[in-house]
Amino acid sequence: MRILKLTSAVEKNLLRARHERDLEAERVAAGIIGDVRKRGDVALAAWAKKLDGVDLRRCGVWVSQDEINAARKQVRPDFLRAIRHAAANIRQIAEKQLPQEWIVCLDRDHGICVSQLVRPIDAVGCYIPGGRFALVSTLLMTVIPAQVAGVKRIAIACPKPNAELLAAAHLLGVSHILRAGGAQAIAALAYGTRNIARVDKICGPGNRFVTAAKQLVSSDCAIDLPAGPTEAIVLASNGKPKFIAADLLAQAEHAPDAGSFLVTTSPELARAVQAQIEMQLAKLPPDNPAHSSMRNTGAILLAPSLAAACEFTNRFAPEHLSLPYSQDPVLKNITSAGTVFLGFLGAQPLGDYITGSNHVLPTGGWARTRGGLSTADFVKCVTVQTFTRRGFESVAPDAITLARAEGLLAHANAVKIRMSRKPPMKKDVEVGQ
Numbered sequence: 001m002r003i004l005k006l007t008s009a010v011e012k013n014l015l016r017a018r019h020e021r022d023l024e025a026e027r028v029a030a031g032i033i034g035d036v037r038k039r040g041d042v043a044l045a046a047w048a049k050k051l052d053g054v055d056l057r058r059c060g061v062w063v064s065q066d067e068i069n070a071a072r073k074q075v076r077p078d079f080l081r082a083i084r085h086a087a088a089n090i091r092q093i094a095e096k097q098l099p100q101e102w103i104v105c106l107d108r109d110h111g112i113c114v115s116q117l118v119r120p121i122d123a124v125g126c127y128i129p130g131g132r133f134a135l136v137s138t139l140l141m142t143v144i145p146a147q148v149a150g151v152k153r154i155a156i157a158c159p160k161p162n163a164e165l166l167a168a169a170h171l172l173g174v175s176h177i178l179r180a181g182g183a184q185a186i187a188a189l190a191y192g193t194r195n196i197a198r199v200d201k202i203c204g205p206g207n208r209f210v211t212a213a214k215q216l217v218s219s220d221c222a223i224d225l226p227a228g229p230t231e232a233i234v235l236a237s238n239g240k241p242k243f244i245a246a247d248l249l250a251q252a253e254h255a256p257d258a259g260s261f262l263v264t265t266s267p268e269l270a271r272a273v274q275a276q277i278e279m280q281l282a283k284l285p286p287d288n289p290a291h292s293s294m295r296n297t298g299a300i301l302l303a304p305s306l307a308a309a310c311e312f313t314n315r316f317a318p319e320h321l322s323l324p325y326s327q328d329p330v331l332k333n334i335t336s337a338g339t340v341f342l343g344f345l346g347a348q349p350l351g352d353y354i355t356g357s358n359h360v361l362p363t364g365g366w367a368r369t370r371g372g373l374s375t376a377d378f379v380k381c382v383t384v385q386t387f388t389r390r391g392f393e394s395v396a397p398d399a400i401t402l403a404r405a406e407g408l409l410a411h412a413n414a415v416k417i418r419m420s421r422k423p424p425m426k427k428d429v430e431v432g433q
Contacts, residue, residue: 001248001277001294003270006263006301011312014299018228018259018364022208029183029212036187041195047184052130052159054179061195063161063177071166082354083140083168089356090140094148097375111391117382120150121222123197124378125189127204127214128158130181134165141358141373142204143172149378155199157185181206183213190221203373205360207255224377225370228363229297230254232320232348233261233337235313237306238269239324240344245276247322247341247348248298249290256292261318262300263309270300310334317367320348336368392418 004010035043045056103115126142129135139156146154154174158165159181169177178185178196186206192198198221202214205227214223232251234244248260262273277294284290303309310333313321317336324344334340338361339351352359360373396415403411 001274001298001300003274003300003302006303006308006312010301011315015315015365022212025208025212026216029186029209029216032183032209033187033190033213033216036184036193037191040193044180044184044188044193044196047182048159048180051182051184052180054159056179059179061179063166063179065175068166068170068175068177071163072170074163075167079164080167080171083136083171086137086354086356087140087144087171089354090144090358091148091356093356093358094145094375097145098148099376099379099381107391107394109388109390111388111394113386115384115386117384119380119382120152121146121200121378121380122151123153123155123199123201124151125155125157125199125202127181127185127189127202127206127210128156128161128165129204129206129210130159130161134158134160134162136165136168137353137359138204139165139168139174140172141360143169143174145358145373145375146203146378147172149375151378153197153199155189155196157181157189159185181210183209186210186213186217190217201378203360203377224360224373225362225366226364227360230258230320231261231316231318231363232259232322233263233313233316233318234322234324235263235309235330236269236322236324237265241269241272241276242280243344243347244269244273244322244324245280248273249277249280249284249294250347250349251320252293252298253284253288253290254293256289257297258289258293260293260298261316263303263313264300265303265306265309267302270302274300306330307333313337314368317362317365319361319363319367320351322346322348338362338367338372389420393420 032047041061048054048056099118101116101118103113106112124146128138143154155176155178156169156174157178157180161177161179180188186202188196189199189202201222203224211226211228215226230251232248234247236244244262248262252258252260262270264270281290281294303312310330313334314336319338321334321337322341323330328342339357341348341351351357358372358374362370362372396419399415400412
């Protein structure tokens with residue numbers, strides 16, 4: 001793993017590489033989306049067979065309930081116990097994240113009241129990556145917040161759902177499992193086919209083609225966030241090199257283009273972590289993506305000062321950020337990160353699996369403007385406004401003035417036409433009664 005001085009030129013190169021458009025992925029995804037929109041299930045089956053080696057005509061577009069039930073009996077008891085544990089934690093956090101309904105009355109007489117209703121999205125598609133292994137944890141992270149929000153129809157898309165994923169779906173009570181992945185699954189969920197009903201929103205991470213497809217359909221179907229390559233920063237002046245190296249390698253093994261970085265002011269720590277990475281990397285199989293990621297994407301960055309390290313971290317806005325000490329004063333200077341792990345026991349994979357904090361997190365700098373996936377992503381907050389005659393008369397003149405200032409005379413008229421020439425009654429009634 002490279003050790004680089006954190007200069008303005010190095011930072012510029014790192015940030016620019018994250019923001020370059022993947023034109024090739026967009027081109028491929030656009031072609032697949034167009035084909036699925038045109039030919040529906042026929043195109044979906046063709047792309048599934050070509051790209052994933054899955055024959056949907058033989059095995060069916062949807063996983064059968066019998067397959068789901070059978071999978072429940074195939075998995076180990078310790079796996080089911082772990083799933084229940086993780087699901088309980090995720091559900092507890094998701095319930096805290098649910099936006100609340102409220103009402104605010106703008107005057108003592110309750111003449112004008114504004115309230116908020118919270119309503120679930122009707123239908124959601126959860127994309128579950130299925131590369132080397134189907135990511136069961138992503139099933140939990142996407143489905144449970146949707147369930148807590150009250151979403152009526154939840155469809156899962158995974159190109160090769162294994163027994164563990166199907167068993168987890170069984171425990172969550174999810175039965176709509178689409179046996180397809182890639183841009184073709186995104187297109188089918190976004191636009192629908194004869195066998196697949198379209199959804200209102202698609203969530204979940206995927207490869208570069210899935211990310212491109214989500215962005216391309218986002219004008220017609222809502223998405224959660226563009227989930228690009230995994231990122232991790234450990235920001236430390238000192239700490240345990242073997243723990244730091246382990247965290248960086250954990251995120252690096254997601255994909256060859258994952259970005260793992262140590263940002264430090266200490267050359268001694270940089271060299272110690274570099275040595276630990278080499279030692280731990282040697283124990284991983286040769287085909288583990290961490291080998292490529294550490295060689296080509298990740299780096300150890302030597303910052304000139306702690307302030308410069310914090311400033312870079314906030315500009316980078318990493319998906320995962322680790323601070324090795326539980327009382328780390330650096331935290332007060334951190335403004336942008338998907339999730340933060342405090343303390344030397346804060347192994348990043350704990351957040352990936354078991355703590356209940358969602359692991360579908362912003363990448364590519366999106367942490368500067370939003371957090372990770374939450375229950376709030378699956379609801380709509382609808383405001384309701386009510387007026388009594390007294391309340392209406394108290395705001396109508398100023399509304400008319402503002403409408404006229406903007407040259408919107410019909411706006412002004414819609415208010416003026418309701419104004420009474422008589423003084424307000426002592427006994428107010430709502431407009432329209």
